[in-house]
Amino acid sequence: MKVVFVEIERCIACLSCERVCLFHQAEIHQGHAANIFVHVDMDHRRIFTATCRQCEVAMCMKVCPSGALSRDPRTHAVVVDKNRCIGCGLCVTACPFGSVQLDGIQRVAAKCDLCGGDPRCVQVCMAKALHFGSINELAELKRKRTDLKLCIRAMHWQKDADHEGEDGN
Amino acid sequence: MREKTVIENGRVRTLCRMCDTRCSIDVHVRAGILTDITPADGNPVNQGRMCPRGNAALDVFYHSDRILKPLKRQPNGDFIEISRDQALDEIAEKLQKIKDDFGARAVGVWKGEAVGFLQQEEYVRRFAHAFGTPNYFSNDSACFNSRFLGHYLVAGFWNPFPDYSRAGLIFLFGTNPPVCHPPFMSEFADAKARGANLVVVDPRLNPIACYADIFAQPIPGTDGALAWGLIHQLIQTGSYDQPFVERYCIGMEEIAAYARKFTPQVVEAQTGVYADVVVQMAELIRKNQPWISFYVGAGLEHHENGVNNIRALAILACLCGALDIECGFGWPETLNRNDLTLYRELPLDKEKPIGADLYPVLYHIRKECHSMTAMDYMLGKGEYPLKGLVVTGANPAVTNPNIRKVEKALSNLDILVVNDLFMTRTARLAHYILPAASYLERSEVHINHKHQRVFLTTKVAEIPGVCDEYRLWKDLAWRLGFGETYFKWENETEVNRYILEPSGISLEALQARPEGIQYKPLCYRKYQFQPLPTPSGKVEFTSSYLKNLGLPAIPEYVPPYHLRHTNKDFPLLLTTGARMTLFYHSRHQNIERFRQVHPQAVAEIHPDDAAQLGIVDKQQVRIVSEIGSLVIQAKIVHKSELRRGIIEVYHGWEDWRINFVTFDHITDPISGFPLLKAVPVRVEKP
Numbered sequence: 001m002k003v004v005f006v007e008i009e010r011c012i013a014c015l016s017c018e019r020v021c022l023f024h025q026a027e028i029h030q031g032h033a034a035n036i037f038v039h040v041d042m043d044h045r046r047i048f049t050a051t052c053r054q055c056e057v058a059m060c061m062k063v064c065p066s067g068a069l070s071r072d073p074r075t076h077a078v079v080v081d082k083n084r085c086i087g088c089g090l091c092v093t094a095c096p097f098g099s100v101q102l103d104g105i106q107r108v109a110a111k112c113d114l115c116g117g118d119p120r121c122v123q124v125c126m127a128k129a130l131h132f133g134s135i136n137e138l139a140e141l142k143r144k145r146t147d148l149k150l151c152i153r154a155m156h157w158q159k160d161a162d163h164e165g166e167d168g169n
Numbered sequence: 170m171r172e173k174t175v176i177e178n179g180r181v182r183t184l185c186r187m188c189d190t191r192c193s194i195d196v197h198v199r200a201g202i203l204t205d206i207t208p209a210d211g212n213p214v215n216q217g218r219m220c221p222r223g224n225a226a227l228d229v230f231y232h233s234d235r236i237l238k239p240l241k242r243q244p245n246g247d248f249i250e251i252s253r254d255q256a257l258d259e260i261a262e263k264l265q266k267i268k269d270d271f272g273a274r275a276v277g278v279w280k281g282e283a284v285g286f287l288q289q290e291e292y293v294r295r296f297a298h299a300f301g302t303p304n305y306f307s308n309d310s311a312c313f314n315s316r317f318l319g320h321y322l323v324a325g326f327w328n329p330f331p332d333y334s335r336a337g338l339i340f341l342f343g344t345n346p347p348v349c350h351p352p353f354m355s356e357f358a359d360a361k362a363r364g365a366n367l368v369v370v371d372p373r374l375n376p377i378a379c380y381a382d383i384f385a386q387p388i389p390g391t392d393g394a395l396a397w398g399l400i401h402q403l404i405q406t407g408s409y410d411q412p413f414v415e416r417y418c419i420g421m422e423e424i425a426a427y428a429r430k431f432t433p434q435v436v437e438a439q440t441g442v443y444a445d446v447v448v449q450m451a452e453l454i455r456k457n458q459p460w461i462s463f464y465v466g467a468g469l470e471h472h473e474n475g476v477n478n479i480r481a482l483a484i485l486a487c488l489c490g491a492l493d494i495e496c497g498f499g500w501p502e503t504l505n506r507n508d509l510t511l512y513r514e515l516p517l518d519k520e521k522p523i524g525a526d527l528y529p530v531l532y533h534i535r536k537e538c539h540s541m542t543a544m545d546y547m548l549g550k551g552e553y554p555l556k557g558l559v560v561t562g563a564n565p566a567v568t569n570p571n572i573r574k575v576e577k578a579l580s581n582l583d584i585l586v587v588n589d590l591f592m593t594r595t596a597r598l599a600h601y602i603l604p605a606a607s608y609l610e611r612s613e614v615h616i617n618h619k620h621q622r623v624f625l626t627t628k629v630a631e632i633p634g635v636c637d638e639y640r641l642w643k644d645l646a647w648r649l650g651f652g653e654t655y656f657k658w659e660n661e662t663e664v665n666r667y668i669l670e671p672s673g674i675s676l677e678a679l680q681a682r683p684e685g686i687q688y689k690p691l692c693y694r695k696y697q698f699q700p701l702p703t704p705s706g707k708v709e710f711t712s713s714y715l716k717n718l719g720l721p722a723i724p725e726y727v728p729p730y731h732l733r734h735t736n737k738d739f740p741l742l743l744t745t746g747a748r749m750t751l752f753y754h755s756r757h758q759n760i761e762r763f764r765q766v767h768p769q770a771v772a773e774i775h776p777d778d779a780a781q782l783g784i785v786d787k788q789q790v791r792i793v794s795e796i797g798s799l800v801i802q803a804k805i806v807h808k809s810e811l812r813r814g815i816i817e818v819y820h821g822w823e824d825w826r827i828n829f830v831t832f833d834h835i836t837d838p839i840s841g842f843p844l845l846k847a848v849p850v851r852v853e854k855p
Contacts, residue, residue, distance in 0.1 A: 010358035012347045013376035014750055020221045023762045042807035045379040123208055126218045127347070127354035145362055152364045 010129035017121035060091035186608035211684035261648035273301030281563025291509035315470030319479025325702035337460035343468020390729025393478035398436030402451030410490030420711030471845035480724035501618035739849035770825035
């Protein structure tokens with residue numbers, strides 16, 4: 001199953017994903033908010049980006065009393081049927097990650113639907129922080145990066161050791 | 170609108186021209202209608218991604234406000250549609266009359282950014298000289314040129330795009346590259362993943378600074394002092410690249426002597442950056458030599474000491490030995506191609522180009538006239554009158570400083586012709602408006618110096634009655650009698666063929682490879698086997714060229730205007746020009762969905778300043794300078810987002826033109842650039 005995932009260390013908070021998501025929501029679902037969230041914490045100078053994880057056991061789907069949330073058989077995304085949604089907000093309460101929200105004007109649940117299998121946010125992520133693939137690819141990327149970091153650190157240790165030798169002479 | 174697409178169904182691969190980074194895109198066509206734009210693979214510039222602006226090319230192409238017929242202004246101010254032939258006949262007749270009465274130099278041409286690069290610029294330069302006028306103006310005289318000159322005077326070249334991904338230390342001055350140039354983002358992330366250090370020097374906190382090892386918010390216009398302080402630190406500790414400097418640089422003694430007075434304490438007093446932070450920056454530079462990307466943004470050039478501040482930073486880069494290396498200050502090798510300009514065939518230096526007497530460096534090196542001085546010539550205050558102007562894709566009535574004067578000057582012209590896609594503020598003042606072709610309707614050669622690749626963009630569609638840039642200048646040239654000699658090519662494809670002739674790359678080869686062809690392998694440290702393109706053939710810490718013109722030979726630091734002339738009436742500093750991701754200067758404001766994100770102009774203000782002035786968020790305030798004022802909504806930002814005492818307003822708004830407030834009389838003596846980043850203002854409650 002493919003999901004949108006974030007390689008958080010690469011995100012530079014250009015907000016492009018939020019913007020195209022907003023445009024897409026407005027065009028397709030007449031929505032009014034983006035379903036990917038970029039947060040810049042100015043106090044601590046930190047960036048955090050998140051979107052729906054399309055959980056295997058989706059709490060939002062489980063609690064929905066009207067059956068408005070279901071799994072798209074093609075993309076495996078949890079999608080909202082606007083006509084069945086009663087706007088109770090239980091899915092918002094149930095989601096542990098805050099990835100489901102209530103559209104402020106339509107008063108129905110809104111969440112990431114993977115744009116039907118070709119997520120726009122990933123297309124516009126020029127930092128390549130967003131990926132569309134299996135979550136295990138993220139694990140692989142992390143492993144690669146950790147290896148690289150260890151290599152570089154080892155090189156620096158070597159360099160510093162060399163310098164110390166020079167100074168001593 | 171009945172557009173004709175080149176194919177009925179399918180995808181056409183071309184380059185995006187919504188900004189100047191030029192990413193590869195696929196334009197989707199279905200049943201003769203352009204339906205979507207998606208990023209294309211294979212181009213190292215964008216690597217299969219695209220920014221949200223890319224998609225908006227379709228909104229521009231199909232926009233209901235697009236000008237599709239030539240318009241002529243009536244005496245009562247209305248515009249009526251006329252035929253293209255009639256429009257061009259009348260324009261040619263009027264230009265010819267000005268030439269007969271006042272000489273060819275009474276006509277100017279002005280190139281802007283709304284339609285494109287390279288050929289567009291060269292068509293305009295070619296037309297001007299073929300007509301007999303040296304007066305070529307462009308948007309570059311208020312953006313880009315200062316940075317170019319600052320680096321050019323030191324090393325003889327500048328490639329504005331370093332390869333950040335290979336840097337050990339990225340040093341950013343007054344810039345927000347992820348927003349200005351979206352493809353840089355992945356390079357930053359790569360560098361970061363490899364453990365690169367980052368130093369950001371900017372009065373405004375952009376998200377990139379979240380990753381900075383050192384983030385400093387200096388007083389605007391004092392970057393020169395910081396640069397000299399760092400130079401002093403490097404020299405004092407002996408931690409510069411001595412073999413490189415001895416072999417390839419001249420003027421070391423002079424700069425060492427001058428740098429001596431910039432102790433960290435002096436730098437702190439000038440810039441507001443703490444002395445120990447300066448020492449730490451120097452330490453980071455020492456540790457990462459020479460793998461440093463110094464990137465200077467537009468934030469440094471809009472000061473009256475801009476070029477010299479930038480020169481000092483270029484010298485700093487050379488002291489580190491960071492010249493023509495993988496991660497920066499590259500020496501671009503250009504494609505061996507035919508040039509369309511006529512500077513060799515028809516030099517017009519004796520015709521007194523506007524501004525060449527005041528800013529000789531700008532004219533000598535860039536062959537550009539000074540657009541701010543042109544306003545005086547239009548108003549009859551110059552040495553000779555400027556009576557006619559042909560503008561293509563530029564919007565000086567928004568983006569030039571002191572627009573009250575700009576509007577007065579443009580209205581004073583006998584003939585103003587504007588070639589553009591939309592009814593801009595400038596077009597509203599025109600006598601004739603011609604419909605311009607968007608980049609989807611043109612085929613042009615593009616060169617990317619960073620990757621040393623040449624591209625050919627593909628024409629995707631055509632709108633009957635809308636002609637490409639070449640046709641515009643060609644049709645005017647034929648009517649003015651020099652078409653036969655200088656605009657003899659049938660169409661833009663023939664021009665492309667001519668441009669590529671000496672390169673050894675055929676037009677057909679480029680057509681088959683829309684992702685571009687690398688024309689030369691990237692080669693570094695070329696200064697080791699060939700002299701640098703400076704007068705002395707070496708890196709010039711001291712410039713004899715500038716000395717001969719009566720300017721200081723080394724980039725002496727002059728405190729900025731607002732520190733030399735403190736004025737109690739204008740206690741705050743206005744800075745304009747911080748970029749927005751969705752707009753490109755004054756473009757794209759008419760795209761409806763973009764306006765959902767940026768509904769109106771705001772003046773960013775520090776919470777402490779707002780508290781002192783009694784201003785609340787979203788309140789209307791009036792920004793007043795010596796020459797003008799503007800009412801605008803205040804936006805109180807986070808306390809670390811701006812340095813205290815600074816107001817920030819975006820420069821390109823058509824409906825909130827901040828350039829009513831900015832000056833055109835305080836300029837850089839080398840480049841003639843206006844002061845846009847530190848305008849003394851006060852904020853009032855209206």
